[in-house]
Amino acid sequence: MVVILFAIGLKRFIDRQISKKHRSPFEYITLSSLAILLALIAKYPNRAIFTRARPDIKELNTDGHPLFGNMLQALTSKENPLMVLNRAFQKRGDIYTITVPYRGRFFLVNHPMYIEHILKTNFNNYIKGSVFGDQLRDILGNGIFVSDQEAWRFHRKTASNIFTTKMYRQLAEGAFTDSARDLCSIFDRAESLSPPQPVDLQQLFLKLTMDAFGKLTFGIEFNSLLSEGRNEFGDAFDFLTANVDGRILNPLWPIVDRFIPGKIGKVKRAIAVLDRYAYSAVNKRRAEAPSEKEKRPRDLLDHFINHVREDGSVLTDLELRDVFVNFMIAGRDTTALTLTWQFYSLMANPRILKNVLKELDIVLQGSERYTYEIMMQELPYLKAVFHETLRLYPQVPRNAKEVVDDDVLPDGTIVYKGDSVAFSTWAMGRNRGVWGEDAEVFCPERWLADEEDIVVKDSSPSSTAPSTPQQQEGSMKGVSPFGKFKMENQFKFNSFNANPRLCLGQTFATLEAMVTTCMLLQKYDFKLVPGQPIPEPKPSATLPMKDPLMTITTRKQRHQYNKGAVPSTLRSGVSSLSSSYISV
Numbered sequence: 001m002v003v004i005l006f007a008i009g010l011k012r013f014i015d016r017q018i019s020k021k022h023r024s025p026f027e028y029i030t031l032s033s034l035a036i037l038l039a040l041i042a043k044y045p046n047r048a049i050f051t052r053a054r055p056d057i058k059e060l061n062t063d064g065h066p067l068f069g070n071m072l073q074a075l076t077s078k079e080n081p082l083m084v085l086n087r088a089f090q091k092r093g094d095i096y097t098i099t100v101p102y103r104g105r106f107f108l109v110n111h112p113m114y115i116e117h118i119l120k121t122n123f124n125n126y127i128k129g130s131v132f133g134d135q136l137r138d139i140l141g142n143g144i145f146v147s148d149q150e151a152w153r154f155h156r157k158t159a160s161n162i163f164t165t166k167m168y169r170q171l172a173e174g175a176f177t178d179s180a181r182d183l184c185s186i187f188d189r190a191e192s193l194s195p196p197q198p199v200d201l202q203q204l205f206l207k208l209t210m211d212a213f214g215k216l217t218f219g220i221e222f223n224s225l226l227s228e229g230r231n232e233f234g235d236a237f238d239f240l241t242a243n244v245d246g247r248i249l250n251p252l253w254p255i256v257d258r259f260i261p262g263k264i265g266k267v268k269r270a271i272a273v274l275d276r277y278a279y280s281a282v283n284k285r286r287a288e289a290p291s292e293k294e295k296r297p298r299d300l301l302d303h304f305i306n307h308v309r310e311d312g313s314v315l316t317d318l319e320l321r322d323v324f325v326n327f328m329i330a331g332r333d334t335t336a337l338t339l340t341w342q343f344y345s346l347m348a349n350p351r352i353l354k355n356v357l358k359e360l361d362i363v364l365q366g367s368e369r370y371t372y373e374i375m376m377q378e379l380p381y382l383k384a385v386f387h388e389t390l391r392l393y394p395q396v397p398r399n400a401k402e403v404v405d406d407d408v409l410p411d412g413t414i415v416y417k418g419d420s421v422a423f424s425t426w427a428m429g430r431n432r433g434v435w436g437e438d439a440e441v442f443c444p445e446r447w448l449a450d451e452e453d454i455v456v457k458d459s460s461p462s463s464t465a466p467s468t469p470q471q472q473e474g475s476m477k478g479v480s481p482f483g484k485f486k487m488e489n490q491f492k493f494n495s496f497n498a499n500p501r502l503c504l505g506q507t508f509a510t511l512e513a514m515v516t517t518c519m520l521l522q523k524y525d526f527k528l529v530p531g532q533p534i535p536e537p538k539p540s541a542t543l544p545m546k547d548p549l550m551t552i553t554t555r556k557q558r559h560q561y562n563k564g565a566v567p568s569t570l571r572s573g574v575s576s577l578s579s580s581y582i583s584v
């Protein structure tokens, strides 16, 4: 209708102009603008302005509007972008392209061979660049997530100093066990109310990982888990990560964020909250007395604050602020949201939950031996559940790289300098061509080694590992009856990205999630509050659930905490749970 009215108006205007002998300057300007617009429309009839025509890959192109390309379709869609992407891949195959003004041409790919090419084989040619940087610079500054080349290498090298096996050993039975215990005290409180109250697992897991990560890496005591209500730092983070989603295919986001009612000032205020926490941690650390420093282990902030560059300079407060924000986003959201989807998946799949409980009973035998070695090596089924959760609910569900120089993708498609190659770990986890016909089914068994694998690997006479799941059952006390965990190729399972930009916190996150899950499942029964909708992801840079995950937690009779036990963070000098733990 609008187009018809516009065409009628345009025709009248042109007729009038043709019959006129003299024109005003305004009419001259209007006429020439119109001529330019028509010429541009003729040049870019179905793609974004200033993008290159690609007749050579006609079958991969997605027709869009003149000049705007596919931007309007993306911005006006009410559907979650992840569902749209998934459907598009199912319809179009493992590669197709779209165009967006200012951002250029995107190649959307959905197969491990492309991932290997851009994340490893030709790594230097696929950078974060402006695709990522522009949208995130105001939040992440120049931190590890938005940096490339030398700047990235510096962040990665400095940060990797803290991710050591020694640290993991301490964390497993120390900080991670303590924070899981704090969560138990909240479940107990909710259950002791009359009537017992459900808890929102998503909010609680976010508080748990924020408290643990803040304390361990920057010495910040958020104590959010033990405080009622929401937390301003967490809320600011949640708002910013959700807001980033709206920026991805919208080159007008700076205007939207600054001038659209309802948005004005919100981004600025949320960033100010992050800044306040960051600078306060940095100032506190700079003012710390040497004697205090000696009393505690070196953390992430120490490594960055003490770094001296070749020219003798040290990191500024602004640079340290960027370190803080980048690592908090890595350490808080990802693990917490994986735990949330994992607990949902367990509650929705009683058979799988039963298997996990069986494994915990056999391996841990009611104890709290949450050691690094047991978590990483002796609980294959639980580890499989964690990885299956990440396969279907990856915490960085979409990613994109900018092409530095013209290149050829593994299927022969040419990409040009300035194009972007984007992939969705969410969609790839659901790709039947990659994961099989049951790709969309939550099935931890796909992560367990086949019997033949186990026999081959463990055939040495000295091996204490079981030969087959059947042989183990009942015969090897303390050994999981589920055989061995088998890690997938990192390009097929890229929920932790891949080398050389493999997630630095992979082991950290796996350990934290497993310790927390072990303790909670040993002590509580979990049930979804009846009538809850099936959880959907909320559009965001990570993968939160749209609605709270309301859950009824009930203390198991076999393992009974001393009701009213003081949470570990408030107890002084009580390092072992034994004082508040009664077996009945």
Ligand code: HEM
Pocket: 144, 145, 156, 159, 330, 331, 332, 334, 335, 338, 390, 394, 395, 396, 399, 494, 495, 496, 497, 500, 501, 502, 503, 504, 505, 506, 508, 509, 510
């Ligand atoms: C289940 C939990 C986690 C998942 C699924 C996850 C996933 C990822 C992914 C996909 C990337 C690549 C993102 C990109 O392209 O920039 C990444 C990078 C990174 N992650 Fe994680 N992560 C998790 C937990 C953590 C934790 C707990 C930490 C910190 C202790 C951490 C630290 C990092 C860092 C520093 C990078 C940047 C690596 C680089 O660019 O070289 N992650 N992570």
